[in-house]
Amino acid sequence: MQGLVTDPTLLPAGLVVPPLDSGLSSAQVEQSRAEHGSNALPDSKSEPWWRQYLAGYQEPTILLLMGAALIATTLSLLTGKPPLDGIAIIIAVFIATTVNFVNEFRAEQDFERLKSEFERILTTVVRDGKVERITADQVVVGDIIRIETGTLIPADGVILQSVELMIDTAPIDGESMPKEKGGDSTGEAEQHVLLRGHRVTQGTALMVITAVGTGTAMWTEVVNRLEEGRNNDLTERTPLQERLDHLASLIARVGIFAALGVLLALLARTGLILAGGHDITLHGTPIALGFNGETLLLLVEYLLVAVTIVVVAVPEGLPFAVTISLALSARAIARDNNLVRKPKATETIGQTNVICTDKTGTLTENRMTVQQVYTYHQRFEVAQIAAFKDHPALPMIALTAALDSTASIEPREGRMEYIGNPTESALLAWLDVNGEDYRRWRQTATLEKQSAFSSTRKTMETIVSYEGKRYRLIKGAPEIVIAQCRLIETAEGPALIEGFHATLHAELEAMSGQAMRTLALAYEPLTDALNNPMPELRLLALFGLADPVREGVAEAIQQCRDAGISVKMITGDNIATATAISRQLKLIDSPDQVVLASDWRVMPVEQRRKTAMNLRVLARAVPSDKEELVGLLQQARLVVTVTGDGVNDAPALQKADVGVAMGIRGTDIAKQASDIVLLDDNFRSIVRAVHWGRALFENIQSFIQFQLTINLSALAIVFFATILGLTPEPGEPPLTVIQLLWVNLIMDTLAVLALCLEPPVPEQMTRKPKGRTEPFITRQMWTSIFTMALFFTVVILGLLAFLQRDGAFSLRDSTVVFAVYVFFQVFNEVNARSIDPSRSPFKGILRNRSFLLILALIIVIQVVITEIGGTVGEFVFRTEPLPVEVWLLILAGTSTALIFGETMRRIRRAVAVQRKPVLTSPPSPLSVYRDGESERQA
Secondary structure, eight states: OOOOOOOOSOOHHHOOOOOOOOOBBBHHHHHHHHHOOOOOOOOOSSSSSHHHHHHGSSSHHHHHHHHHHHHHHHHHHHTEEEOOOOOHHHHHHHHHHHHHHHHHHHHHHHHHHHHHHHHHHHHEEEEETEEEEEGGOOOOOOOOEOOOTTOOOOSEEEEEEEEEEEEEEEHOOSSSEEEEEEOOTOGGGGEEEEEOOOEEEEEEEEEEEEEGGGGGGHHHHHHHHHHHHHHHHHHOOOHHHHHHHHHHHHHHHHHHHHHHHHHHHHHHHHHEEEEEEEEHHHHHHOOSSOOOOOOOHHHHHOOOOHHHHHHHOOOOOOOOHHHHHHHHHHHHHHHHEEEETHHHHHHGGGGOOOEEEEEETTTSSOOOEEEEETTTTEOOOOTTTTTTTTTHHHHHHHHHHHOOOOOEEEETTTEEEEEEEHHHHHHHHHHHHOOOOOOOOOHHHHEEEEEEOOOTTOOEEEEEEEETTEEEEEOOHHHHHHOOOEEEEEEEEESSSSGGGHHHHHHHHHHHHHTTTEEEEEEEOOSSSSSOOOOOOOOEEEEEEEEHHHHHHHHHHEEETTTTTTEEOSSSSSSHHHHHHHHHTTSSGGGEHHHHHHHTSSHHHHHHHHHHHHEEEEEEEEEHHHHHHHHHHTTOOEEEEEESSSSGGGGHHHHHHHEEEEEETTHHHHHHHHHHHEEEEEEHHHHHHHHHHHHHHHHHHHHHHHHHHHHHHHHHHHHHHOOOSSSBBBBOOSSSSHHHIIIIIIIIHHHHHTTTTOOOGGGGSOOOOOOTTTTOHHHHHHHHHHHHHHHHHHHHHHHHHTTTTTSSOOHHHHHHHHHHHHHHHHHHHTTTOOSSSSSSSTTHHHHHHHHHHHHHHHHHHHHHHHHHHHHHHIIIIIOOOOOOHHHHHHHHHTTTTHHHHHHHHHHHHHHHHHHHOOSSSOOTEEEEEEEEEEEEOO
16 A cells, blocks of 8 residues: 555544544444435435425416416306316316326436435445445445445545555546546645545555535535526426417417407397397396396306306317326337436427537447457457457467456446456457456466556556466557567567567557557566566557447437437547547538637637537537537527536536436436436437437327317307307307317317327438427418318308207207217317328328227217216206217218318418429528428527
């Protein structure tokens, strides 16, 4: 062990380091925990569950529904009627809000279980004079911790003693290369400090814990910025929320104006009836108008009709539709290794314009792999290095790689887990591929002396005895090792190395040009002579190692391009490595798309903003660069998705529209700042989440098209039937409130499940992203809504006029009107599968069994409601049983909705072809021409 740290400035005031061989006593552990707190981080949500639940009632659509329910209930009670409509709306609001809360709460619980995995990691601690293994959350300030290769540092501390200690600090500072720590007590203070989240890649040490839990650097460095970001989040809305807010406002205005119009129409019609010398009736009984209770009751009835108009206008099923859609999509995304912490992110990620991604572990495998080997004057490429079994150099390479190393590898869950230095582990994995078990070499050879790798020497040296011979083995930086070698191994035997220098230099240049990390292996047979006058160190092999790109990532990036999504890689690597990797991924088209972060920071603001839009790779970047890049892109109204794993990535993750934290190597802070946790750290999973998000958006659009067609047609039917006198009585609409609520709420709830279970289709990833600027309800959707609503209104009004040709409106007439309107919506649900006239609503319908089953269920329920008859049917739904022949006529007549819908789609396609402009030059990258319409893209 190297020097004991004695600098008191490295220790918190009042902290006394306990004896290294005994550590803290049990009593001291409890005292420390009481004074300094636990090492477990607090839950990500500090608000009580009931407050989170009540927050769901503050959405504009929910508030609108609650207001309508209150007014409807009050007026119903004033008229002596059961407040069934108000109660139904309240139930709908309760279900939608509760389901949404349960989904978010369940996602948070899943995340907490993921977060607790860190706290269950075992740590070696000295207590009461014994060495114990405890979980990380049990560590306290003052504990003496033993660390070795592979240890994840559980809390902040100071190194007391160390041996050749190398630390991976990437989770905290983003540095990709391990750092040397410890050493003499005279070194810089930073050399002796270890932070929670660091990992030991080489060496051993004793450390004393100086801070735990919320007192650690990984928490305190970013907690204030994260809190500021959370406060900003309270006012920021997702693209879906912005669109729903706008839709709720629009519907509220339309409903209020329509209600006022109906109220004025009823009053005007009353005046006309009186002017014609006829009596005014209330529930079939003539009444005398004047300052009396009967007149007041009639006015209340009129107000109830007006409120019914508002109830009809408001899409009661919309909150439930959004909630169910988010829940279903979140579960589907979870199957693709994405843990959704905030359900709204499932939709937002589908609108992504830009993905800002890390390189290591996301685009690459995060494990060094042998890519090239040069030995015996031969180069072996990737495809050949796994077929090295019979090569004469393999035994000596295996001896050197296995013995001149402190790393190890272990098979786990179908792949090799690296323990220790990643470069050394890569060599051991290469040996394993070629049938050489490093353990066998370590068991059969005797280790005499070993000098661990030093950043000063840039080499590691080991002396071993093997099969009666002694060898000096060296591994390290090629320029250092080659300079020490007098000989080089060739197929003809050892040769002087001077004649090979140019070739070796060329090989190393070629490897470096492909962003490989280079390594040289050499050995020397030792004699028994104390002084060897002529060292015989022989260069054995050159290795080119790299963190290879993940399988399928290049295709996923191309898929993003096809979908109009810009992918930007933000990496701490140098510009040469970043360029090489981006070329392998086909991420860049020209070298000027790779920008050095130091150059970007000194640009004027306007130039930096322009560069942010055009760059594809930001090299030598630090986490603050990522946060600024996200902000500049959002200022351009782009929807930005960001990946990150380190503590310093947390502000960028929270600032992004969708923050995606790495589940395998991500820190607790990064995960808490994220919306989605990527369980496999794979970029392809993000792209699949984008696809699900786009499917979700289109499914919600389909439902809204279906819902608004119902609302608009019901609104028009009640409005014009009242004006034209086609109602049973002046204060009673042609479709009762209960009937309208069945159509608007109960049937729509089933429609949600039918339309929102539509799976993703490949075409969705060939369109440009919606972003924030494209309207929720497109011009094509409005056309479909208005034309279908007009068709239903005209047919129902005509049916009402026909049924009242004799001046009466029977219970059977009411039943027929109700059944016709419901079956129109059944067939219109098929039409709603297409929000684009170029796509047939029948495409893929037979593969969606859920859709067909739900349609069948709606039909069965409607028939049951109609056929139950008796007091329940007459009183609640105003229905009576119908003969079979009438049902057949209703089925045949309402199926014309399919014919009308297809006819309108054909007309719109024909008009679009005629209007489509002849392009003499490529369209602007900000616009995409589709069906004759130029849709502004973010």
